[in-house]
Amino acid sequence: MARPDSMIPLAPPEGGGPHYIALRDQIATSIEAGQLAAGAKLPSERQLQTGAGTARGTVREALFQLEAEGLIYRRERSGWYVSPPAVTYDPTRWSGFMTYVAEQGRRPATRTVSKESAPATAAVSDIFRVAPGTLLYVIGRLRSIDGRPVLVEKITVDPALAPGLLDHSLDGSLTQVLTREYGATVIRNRVDMRPCALIKTVADELGVKSGTPGLLVVRTSFDAGGRVVEYDQEYWRHDAIRVHVDLSVRG
Amino acid sequence: MARPDSMIPLAPPEGGGPHYIALRDQIATSIEAGQLAAGAKLPSERQLQTGAGTARGTVREALFQLEAEGLIYRRERSGWYVSPPAVTYDPTRWSGFMTYVAEQGRRPATRTVSKESAPATAAVSDIFRVAPGTLLYVIGRLRSIDGRPVLVEKITVDPALAPGLLDHSLDGSLTQVLTREYGATVIRNRVDMRPCALIKTVADELGVKSGTPGLLVVRTSFDAGGRVVEYDQEYWRHDAIRVHVDLSVRG
DNA sequence: GAGTGGTCTAGACCACCTT
DNA sequence: AGGTGGTCTAGACCACTCA
Numbered sequence: 001m002a003r004p005d006s007m008i009p010l011a012p013p014e015g016g017g018p019h020y021i022a023l024r025d026q027i028a029t030s031i032e033a034g035q036l037a038a039g040a041k042l043p044s045e046r047q048l049q050t051g052a053g054t055a056r057g058t059v060r061e062a063l064f065q066l067e068a069e070g071l072i073y074r075r076e077r078s079g080w081y082v083s084p085p086a087v088t089y090d091p092t093r094w095s096g097f098m099t100y101v102a103e104q105g106r107r108p109a110t111r112t113v114s115k116e117s118a119p120a121t122a123a124v125s126d127i128f129r130v131a132p133g134t135l136l137y138v139i140g141r142l143r144s145i146d147g148r149p150v151l152v153e154k155i156t157v158d159p160a161l162a163p164g165l166l167d168h169s170l171d172g173s174l175t176q177v178l179t180r181e182y183g184a185t186v187i188r189n190r191v192d193m194r195p196c197a198l199i200k201t202v203a204d205e206l207g208v209k210s211g212t213p214g215l216l217v218v219r220t221s222f223d224a225g226g227r228v229v230e231y232d233q234e235y236w237r238h239d240a241i242r243v244h245v246d247l248s249v250r251g
Numbered sequence: 252m253a254r255p256d257s258m259i260p261l262a263p264p265e266g267g268g269p270h271y272i273a274l275r276d277q278i279a280t281s282i283e284a285g286q287l288a289a290g291a292k293l294p295s296e297r298q299l300q301t302g303a304g305t306a307r308g309t310v311r312e313a314l315f316q317l318e319a320e321g322l323i324y325r326r327e328r329s330g331w332y333v334s335p336p337a338v339t340y341d342p343t344r345w346s347g348f349m350t351y352v353a354e355q356g357r358r359p360a361t362r363t364v365s366k367e368s369a370p371a372t373a374a375v376s377d378i379f380r381v382a383p384g385t386l387l388y389v390i391g392r393l394r395s396i397d398g399r400p401v402l403v404e405k406i407t408v409d410p411a412l413a414p415g416l417l418d419h420s421l422d423g424s425l426t427q428v429l430t431r432e433y434g435a436t437v438i439r440n441r442v443d444m445r446p447c448a449l450i451k452t453v454a455d456e457l458g459v460k461s462g463t464p465g466l467l468v469v470r471t472s473f474d475a476g477g478r479v480v481e482y483d484q485e486y487w488r489h490d491a492i493r494v495h496v497d498l499s500v501r502g
Numbered sequence: 503g504a505g506t507g508g509t510c511t512a513g514a515c516c517a518c519c520t521t
Numbered sequence: 522a523g524g525t526g527g528t529c530t531a532g533a534c535c536a537c538t539c540a
Contacts, residue, residue: 503539503540504538504539504540505537505538505539505540506536506537506538506539507535507536507537507538508534508535508536508537509533509534509535509536510532510533510534510535511531511532511533511534512530512531512532513529513530513531514528514529514530515527515528515529515530516526516527516528516529517525517526517527517528518524518525518526518527519523519524519525519526520522520523520524520525521522521523521524
């Protein structure tokens with residue numbers, strides 16, 4: 001039996017839109033009204049289901065919508081939570097994650113997940129202008145804001161520029177280490193950004209479901225000789241970042 | 252009856268992952284292998300359902316995943332199609348949409364959807380530094396690449412700077428009109444970007460389902476007097492754009 | 503161990519696009 | 522008119538988290 005109109009579980013949504021949109025609006029309103037504060041946990045899907053008088057699938061559609069909008073997020077098999085505000089990233093400023101997150105009154109943290117020497121793939125060897133298979137340092141890090149993981153990054157560095165890099169502490173600013181310990185001077189930064197989906201490996205580390213939307217930010221920094229100092233691929237939760245660029249006419 | 256293992260509809264996915272991921276991988280592979288070219292239509296959901304031996308909901312989950320990744324997109328109630336490549340947007344370059352899209356070998360088009368004088372809301376009046384309720388020009392445009400709508404924009408301009416603007420043709424570069432006809436000179440550009448969901452009004456114009464992921468790009472341009480020349484909110488399909496910024500040390 | 507979300511089934515009706 | 526995706530139901534079992 002499909003949609004038994006005889007029992008009218010809940011008033012059909014005003015305006016005739018889908019039920020899941022009506023539920024979405026209801027939850028969105030109580031978030032904006034502050035009844036659900038940032039970080040607060042939503043009722044369970046089965047509770048919402050009872051309250052709304054719809055099937056669980058419909059409830060989940062409303063939740064997916066809110067997730068896509070960045071209003072809520074999930075912790076795998078734990079529940080749905082109200083998203084905290086996003087931080088602003090400005091690629092024209094040269095401060096690192098730890099700095100600009102703190103400047104915005106939030107608490108940044110970095111955890112080094114992996115560090116190793118690995119042979120360069122075709123794409124990477126091209127960027128570093130080395131032969132494919134050349135051993136490069138690859139560092140994996142997980143960065144959090146106020147205790148919530150927001151990005152996973154994979155940093156590649158040429159050992160020729162920073163021999164023994166992996167023996168240093170990598171839980172702070174890597175750029176700072178490269179500058180202070182190895183005298184590397186970045187004079188050019190290239191930044192690429194694009195919406196993406198978080199694939200399994202990344203999603204697992206962030207504790208989100210594979211396939212949730214994200215933002216890929218790729219930074220490539222060069223020294224005066226045009227050599228790549230640092231190649232950094234950052235996979236962000238899509239609701240944790242916004243980008244801001246301020247530009248004046250120049251030469 | 253749930254998951255009748257007795258009939259094993261399709262070999263359970265290698266590695267033990269979910270079925271929808273296996274189907275996703277299968278479709279992704281045939282796209283990457285070129286068996287499904289950019290713009291090609293996928294088989295219908297019910298055909299895929301039969302082929303994969305799963306329920307339609309599972310098929311749709313695989314399709315949603317691919318959509319989130321930007322590999323495919325849908326035309327409302329028409330079908331699923333392979334996404335064309337994204338265009339690159341560089342906020343540090345001052346060329347407009349028509350120019351940079353054409354430079355990348357694609358065919359740009361603009362259609363003016365609406366133009367009117369409307370009273371400034373609180374947020375907008377703040378940006379333009381006018382009293383709330385002041386009449387401002389608001390222009391709605393739909394922009395396409397190779398015939399596929401990729402963004403909806405809402406441009407706000409202060410009539411004090413460009414009286415009679417709405418009488419001009421607005422289907423080309425608006426910045427050019429403002430420069431040539433009104434002598435406005437932009438010396439500063441502020442750009443904000445963040446992932447978002449496309450809400451109903453926008454989604455309808457783009458012909459996508461409400462709630463599909465998008466990218467909001469807000470450009471604010473200023474003249475030498477610090478006055479806002481143009482305030483432009485662009486809602487992009489998330490799979491149509493990537494952002495590229497190249498920065499050198501400077502003053 | 504109770505409860506949560508994650509995955510899946512097998513249907514149904516509808517609004518809309520396409521031909 | 523026939524086919525498409527969009528929405529929805531009412532179940533089920535599973536892997537995992539949390540207390």
